[in-house]
Amino acid sequence: MTTITKNQTTIVMKPIFKLGTLKQRFWRALLSNPDSYISRKVISFSSYIEEMKWKKRLQNAGVSKVYEIFTYTNINELRALYRLASSCPQGAVALEIGSHFGASSCYISAGLAKVNGHLFCVDTWHNETMAEGEQDTFADFQKNTYGVKQQITPVRKKSDAVSTQDIKVPLNFVFIDGDHSYEAVKSDFELVQQWLAKDGIIAFHDFSNPDYEGVTRVIGEALVSGKWKIVGYVDTLVWIKPATWNKPIWVK
Numbered sequence: 001m002t003t004i005t006k007n008q009t010t011i012v013m014k015p016i017f018k019l020g021t022l023k024q025r026f027w028r029a030l031l032s033n034p035d036s037y038i039s040r041k042v043i044s045f046s047s048y049i050e051e052m053k054w055k056k057r058l059q060n061a062g063v064s065k066v067y068e069i070f071t072y073t074n075i076n077e078l079r080a081l082y083r084l085a086s087s088c089p090q091g092a093v094a095l096e097i098g099s100h101f102g103a104s105s106c107y108i109s110a111g112l113a114k115v116n117g118h119l120f121c122v123d124t125w126h127n128e129t130m131a132e133g134e135q136d137t138f139a140d141f142q143k144n145t146y147g148v149k150q151q152i153t154p155v156r157k158k159s160d161a162v163s164t165q166d167i168k169v170p171l172n173f174v175f176i177d178g179d180h181s182y183e184a185v186k187s188d189f190e191l192v193q194q195w196l197a198k199d200g201i202i203a204f205h206d207f208s209n210p211d212y213e214g215v216t217r218v219i220g221e222a223l224v225s226g227k228w229k230i231v232g233y234v235d236t237l238v239w240i241k242p243a244t245w246n247k248p249i250w251v252k
């Protein structure tokens with residue numbers, strides 16, 4: 001604002017246009033009324049851009065048809081898996097327990113591609129514990145993960161039979177989504193702890209889902225033990241780290 005005094009009259013000149021201020025006002029106006037026409041247009045345009053980015057990321061990774069794969073893991077959770085995997089160190093090793101038709105495997109592999117990582121997928125591919133009943137899902141898994149097959153090693157066995165002969169350790173990232181009973185989740189969690197890298201992450205699916213109390217109980221017990229801490233969650237996906245790790249976690 002400029003003040004000019006002329007013939008004892010003070011003229012206050014308000015700036016008509018000031019770039020920084022205008023930008024700030026625009027965003028303030030936008031955020032103060034998210035229901036306005038312009039806000040809705042801007043929000044839908046940014047969502048469109050975001051969707052295009054995801055399409056490109058998945059296309060580049062070779063899994064453009066991942067949207068067609070049947071899964072109980074929702075889109076926010078799948079994208080969080082991608083981000084967790086892409087935030088791993090170079091040459092990272094990841095392990096997934098419970099791959100089903102390969103939806104989460106595709107997202108994790110796509111993320112790992114950013115850091116030249118590798119994913120070990122453990123599943124019986126007999127669809128045990130699933131609502132649809134037992135069936136052989138391996139051919140579908142292979143077809144669905146074809147675009148990332150160089151980055152995936154399938155380990156077709158029960159998770160409690162997995163050893164370091166089947167996978168590479170230490171593990172930078174683990175995703176537990178197999179048998180959801182308390183005993184099985186506890187056993188999977190105990191199994192992978194011994195192989196976790198110092199700054200490794202363990203993610204669980206179905207935390208706080210009333211249908212799978214065992215998952216919530218295992219995570220609760222881990223936190224109560226004081227040895228683990230939650231570092232993030234998206235819907236029912238929760239990821240934890242050893243409590244000794246106190247650096248901030250950046251998810252790209």
Ligand SMILES: C[S@@+](CC[C@H](N)C(=O)[O-])C[C@H]1O[C@@H](n2cnc3c(N)ncnc32)[C@H](O)[C@@H]1O
Pocket residue numbers: 070071072073097098099100101102103104105122123124125126127128129130157158159160177178179184
């Ligand atoms: C919920 S699905 C996995 C979903 C997948 N992560 C996704 O997001 O699309 C659970 C999978 O665990 C497998 N499974 C069940 N019990 C298992 C066990 N003891 N060991 C290994 N895999 C098991 C089933 O065959 C099934 O494919």
